Amino acid sequence: MKYVKLANYILSAVCIAGLTACSGDSSEDDLGQTPVPTAVPQINPATAFSGALAQVNQAKASRYIKNGIYSSIAQYAYQTAYPSAPAETLKDNFSTTNTQESGVDEADRLEYNGDTLYLAAFAEWRNEANYPAHVRVLQRNTDYSLTQVAELPLSQENANIDGIYLNDDRLAVLSSEGYRYTFDTLMAGSWDTFENKFTVDLYNTREVSSPVLLNNMQFDGSLLSSRRIGDALYLVSSFTAHVEGLNLNASTDAEFLANYRKIVATSDDELMPKVYVDGQAKALFSAEDCVIPAQASDKDGYAQLLSVIKINLLVPTEIVASCVSAMADMMYMSADSLYLGAAVNEQTALHKIGLQGAVPSYQASGLLNGVVGWQSQRELKLSEQNGFLRVVTTDYSAQSPVHHLSVLTQNGNELQVVASLPNKDQPEAIGKPGEEIYAVRFMGDKAYIVTFERIDPLYVIDLSDPYTPIVAGALEIPGFSSYLFPMDNNYLLGVGQHVNARNIPDRGAVADEPVTQEGMKISLFDVNDPANPIEINNIVMAQAYTPVEYDYRALSALNINGAYQLAMPVEQWGQNEDEFGTWWNQSSLLLLQVDTNSAQSMLIQNSQVQVPNSSDYYVYGGDDRSVIHGEHVFYIHGNQVWHSLWNDELKPAGPY
Numbered sequence: 001m002k003y004v005k006l007a008n009y010i011l012s013a014v015c016i017a018g019l020t021a022c023s024g025d026s027s028e029d030d031l032g033q034t035p036v037p038t039a040v041p042q043i044n045p046a047t048a049f050s051g052a053l054a055q056v057n058q059a060k061a062s063r064y065i066k067n068g069i070y071s072s073i074a075q076y077a078y079q080t081a082y083p084s085a086p087a088e089t090l091k092d093n094f095s096t097t098n099t100q101e102s103g104v105d106e107a108d109r110l111e112y113n114g115d116t117l118y119l120a121a122f123a124e125w126r127n128e129a130n131y132p133a134h135v136r137v138l139q140r141n142t143d144y145s146l147t148q149v150a151e152l153p154l155s156q157e158n159a160n161i162d163g164i165y166l167n168d169d170r171l172a173v174l175s176s177e178g179y180r181y182t183f184d185t186l187m188a189g190s191w192d193t194f195e196n197k198f199t200v201d202l203y204n205t206r207e208v209s210s211p212v213l214l215n216n217m218q219f220d221g222s223l224l225s226s227r228r229i230g231d232a233l234y235l236v237s238s239f240t241a242h243v244e245g246l247n248l249n250a251s252t253d254a255e256f257l258a259n260y261r262k263i264v265a266t267s268d269d270e271l272m273p274k275v276y277v278d279g280q281a282k283a284l285f286s287a288e289d290c291v292i293p294a295q296a297s298d299k300d301g302y303a304q305l306l307s308v309i310k311i312n313l314l315v316p317t318e319i320v321a322s323c324v325s326a327m328a329d330m331m332y333m334s335a336d337s338l339y340l341g342a343a344v345n346e347q348t349a350l351h352k353i354g355l356q357g358a359v360p361s362y363q364a365s366g367l368l369n370g371v372v373g374w375q376s377q378r379e380l381k382l383s384e385q386n387g388f389l390r391v392v393t394t395d396y397s398a399q400s401p402v403h404h405l406s407v408l409t410q411n412g413n414e415l416q417v418v419a420s421l422p423n424k425d426q427p428e429a430i431g432k433p434g435e436e437i438y439a440v441r442f443m444g445d446k447a448y449i450v451t452f453e454r455i456d457p458l459y460v461i462d463l464s465d466p467y468t469p470i471v472a473g474a475l476e477i478p479g480f481s482s483y484l485f486p487m488d489n490n491y492l493l494g495v496g497q498h499v500n501a502r503n504i505p506d507r508g509a510v511a512d513e514p515v516t517q518e519g520m521k522i523s524l525f526d527v528n529d530p531a532n533p534i535e536i537n538n539i540v541m542a543q544a545y546t547p548v549e550y551d552y553r554a555l556s557a558l559n560i561n562g563a564y565q566l567a568m569p570v571e572q573w574g575q576n577e578d579e580f581g582t583w584w585n586q587s588s589l590l591l592l593q594v595d596t597n598s599a600q601s602m603l604i605q606n607s608q609v610q611v612p613n614s615s616d617y618y619v620y621g622g623d624d625r626s627v628i629h630g631e632h633v634f635y636i637h638g639n640q641v642w643h644s645l646w647n648d649e650l651k652p653a654g655p656y
Contacts, residue, residue, distance in 0.1 A: 040256045043071040046302045048327035048342040049293035050349050052365040052413045058288035060298075062268045065241075065287060065325055067301025069271070070260050073246060094629040095556040095567075098485075100380060103335050105228040107163025107174060108553045110625045110636060115140050116208050117627065118171060120161040121639040133161050135173055138641065138656060139208060144632045146641055146656040149209040155201055155216050162198070165228045170313045171203040171211065172233055176223055198223040198237065202316050215316040219284075220273035221307065227333045228313075229355070234338070235309040236331055241271040273307060275319055282319075284309065290323035291362045302327060308338060308353055308360040320359045326351060330372055332382035337363070339382060339389065343371045346397045350389075350408070350415055366415025370395040370404050373437065377483065377552060383442035388466045389415065392440045392449060403430040403437055405447060407466045419467050426470055430459055438496065441484035446472075446530065448492060452480035458494070460530040472530035479521045482549040488562040489596040492525040492533075493603070495548045495555070495568070498540045520544040520570065524594060524603035537603050539592070544572040546590070547622040558628040565646065566592040567633060569624035570608075587611065587621050589635040591646065609635050609644045609652050 046068055092114050099106045109120035119136040137150035152173065154161070159175040166172075176198040199218045203211040221239030228234070243266055250256050268287040275282055284307055293300070305325050312318035328340035328351070338353040338360065348371050352363040370393030372378050381392040388409050395402040407419040422429055431437065431451030439450040447461040447469075458481070462472040481494030498521035519542040526534040547554040548568045556567040573585045591606040619638040627634040631646045640655035 040253050041070075041260060042299065043067045043301055044297075044299045046071055046327065047300070048344045048349055049295045050344050050347065050367045051293060051295045053291040053324065053326055053351060053362055054294040055289070055291050055362070058268065058286070061287045061290050061292055061325070062271075063298060064292045064296055064301050065268075065271060065290070065303070065305070066263050066266070067299070068303035068325070069241060069243065069301070070263050071301055072240070072303040073248065073250070073259055073263075093558065093560065095558040095565075095627055098552050098555045098557060100332075100552070101334055103229060104333055105165060105167075106553065107165060107226050107228075108625065109161065109163065109623065110627070111164055111166035111171070112627045112629075112634075113166060114629065116205070117146065117634065117641065118164060118166060118205075119636060119639070119641065120164050120173070122623070123160065124639065132157055133159060133175070135161070135164065135171075136639070137205075137208060137211065140629075144629070144643055145653065146634070146643065148656065150211060152201075152203065152211060154199070155218075156199055159199065162223055163226065165226075165233060165313075166205075167228065167231060167313050169204055169206045170214075171205045172228075172311075172313065173199075173201040173203070174223060174226060174235075175199045175201070196220075196222045200233070200235070200311065202313065216278055217311070217316070217319070218276040219307075219309070220275075221305075224306075225331050225333075229335060231313045233311040233313055234333070234355070234360070235307070235311070236338070236340075237273070237307045237309065239273040239305045239307060240303045241266075243271075273305060275309075275321075277317065277319070284319075284321040285323045290325045292325045306340065310360055322353065322360045322362065324351065324353075324362065330378060332379050332384075334384035337384055337389075339384075341372060341382075346371060346395055348372055348391070348393055350391070352389075352410065352415060364410045364413045364415045366408050366417065368393050368404070368406050368408075368417065369420075370402070377439075377550060380442075380483075380552075381437075381440045383447075385442070385444070385463075386466075388418075390442055390447060390463060390466075392437065392447070394437060400433045401431075401436060403449075403451070405430065405449070405461060405469060407463070407469060409466075419469055421461065421469050421471065425468075428471055430471070431457065438480045439482050439484050439494070441486060441492075443486040443492075446527070448484050448527070450481045450484065450494070450496075458525065458533055460527055460533050462530055473533055475525070475533040475535060477523070477535050479523075481521075481523065483552055483555075485552070485555065485557070487564060487594065487596050488559065489601075490526070490528040491594065491596045491601060492527050493566070493594070494521075494523040494525060495546060496521055496523075497545070497549070498538075518542060520546055520549075522592070522603065524601070526601070536601060539603060539605050541570065541572065541590075543574055544570050546570050547624065551622065554622070554625060556626045556628050562595065562597040564594045564596065565606075565628050566594070567626040567628055567635075568592075569621050569626070569635075569637075571621040587619065587624065587637055589624070589626055589633070589637075589644075591633065606646065607649055609633065609642070611635065611637050611640075611642050611652060611654070 097108045111118040117138045123133045124131045135152040138146040139149045159177045162174040202215045205211045221237040225236045307321050309321040327342040330341045332339045340351045348368040351365045354363045373394045383390045393404050405421040408415045435451035438452045441448045445464040449459040458475045460473045462470050479498040481496035483495045485493040521540050523538040524536045546568045558565040570590045589609040593604050625636040633644045635642045642652040642654035644652040
């Protein structure tokens with residue numbers, strides 16, 4: 001990064017906006033007038049702090065945010081110049097969105113209430129015509145065929161749908177224009193020249209054929225994630241103020257100074273995100289409402305503001321929000337708390353936001369050894385139960401990755417680590433040397449961790465005493481699971497990839513060829529005896545994968561008193577034996593069943609629903625979804641819906 005010069009002038013520079021002390025003590029704030037600075041300040045690069053956050057006075061919060069905007073622009077100029085637990089208990093016999101936590105709903109492209117199916121249809125280009133994204137409303141007929149009764153356009157014509165929520169007769173449609181930011185992309189760059197906005201359209205769906213738009217809510221910033229608990233919709237977004245007239249190609253001291261003067265002269269109100277309800281603007285919060293790192297000095301800053309927004313779906317004019325000005329590249333949410341996390345020098349800084357009050361509020365911070373990492377579905381590496389947060393991290397500072405499981409609880413404004421693995425009493429490592437973590441799932445007072453390099457060890461960790469976790473047992477099998485689905489009666493479904501067992505050397509031998517992935521593998525594990533987990537059986541499909549491996553929402557599960565019906569989309573591919581050697585791909589929906597009450601529970605492949613591609617171009621299977629309704633199955637491929645019977649090998653009906 002290019003540093004701007006003459007740090008000794010920073011005090012006078014920030015004083016022009018009344019942001020810091022002018023008496024020589026930078027720890028105090030003084031709003032008195034001072035001379036206009038004649039040199040460029042030196043602001044530290046944005047960094048993630050390991051300590052607590054704090055609500056400070058408006059002057060200090062304003063300085064931190066404005067320093068961050070300036071630092072981001074200086075970096076930008078330099079870079080451009082120099083190249084869960086199982087789903088909720090079902091009241092009806094149809095499946096709902098597969099979520100991490102029971103009672104915490106997650107946005108998806110599909111909602112179904114037993115009578116009506118709502119589908120977020122992606123924008124398409126067909127027959128030289130553009131069809132913008134919209135929501136299809138399809139009514140179920142008595143024979144389980146579907147009839148489209150309504151189509152809901154987006155309020156922003158060129159937007160894309162980020163997900164939908166259905167809560168009784170309230171349908172919330174989340175959409176964004178332009179580039180979609182998530183927590184996975186947040187750390188790529190903290191400053192954006194575009195004035196991003198995202199939208200929530202809230203409908204009353206009591207009259208299914210004619211839904212009524214209740215509110216159009218547009219928010220400044222980029223939507224990072226969302227959840228729903230009961231009637232409350234929670235949104236987490238990122239906002240960086242757009243200051244007009246800045247020179248993004250600044251290279252001289254005079255140009256940097258001009259940028260800094262323009263930023264500090266901008267009013268705080270102009271730097272805060274707003275919500276626009278039916279076109280009427282309202283500030284989400286003020287600068288003094290923001291919490292910032294307590295360790296931050298007057299030379300520190302961060303441009304982004306993270307907003308935790310709560311909307312009452314029954315009274316949508318009730319919109320409240322809290323502000324966090326601190327780095328975060330991941331989020332986990334339980335029924336009680338929301339956690340933001342960021343990597344800090346091979347450690348993870350965590351910030352807890354409480355959800356119990358009228359407004360989400362900052363509670364505490366903590367620091368863990370290792371980082372959550374990017375392998376697998378990383379939010380599943382966190383779980384909160386009975387006030388204890390359990391987290392799996394990896395330390396990459398050594399030659400071989402070292403994995404940790406930590407247990408934290410809140411003490412004042414600190415998240416304290418009360419136990420961890422490995423430890424002096426339990427020194428056994430989680431995983432063998434060189435193995436990465438491929439899947440984590442918490443199930444009550446147990447944690448299941450899959451590591452992999454050449455074989456798949458499944459570790460069972462007992463957390464019944466949160467202060468004394470122990471590795472209860474392990475199982476080694478070829479292949480690996482990328483996603484673990486907990487089931488009744490201590491069974492576990494693993495979804496991942498099979499590997500060539502011939503390439504796995506005997507214990508102590510040196511491998512002479514790489515292990516190759518040979519197709520999708522689904523395993524049923526019996527974990528009734530934690531010390532001796534068992535793989536009961538598995539199903540392998542060559543040259544195939546399922547999106548469930550990296551997006552658990554693609555799995556549909558209907559649990560009727562321990563008897564499971566499961567559906568997951570599958571993509572298979574191969575090469576034709578013709579002179580051209582052309583490749584083919586086939587999309588399908590795999591139907592499975594498991595009776596966990598049986599004395600001889602088995603994973604059974606029921607059937608495979610195959611449909612033709614919905615158009616002349618490739619349809620991404622990662623967005624495929626399904627609904628199981630008793631003996632009926634709806635398979636969503638692209639923007640089309642197909643209907644099949646559970647035990648029917650005939651061609652499915654549709655598309656609808």
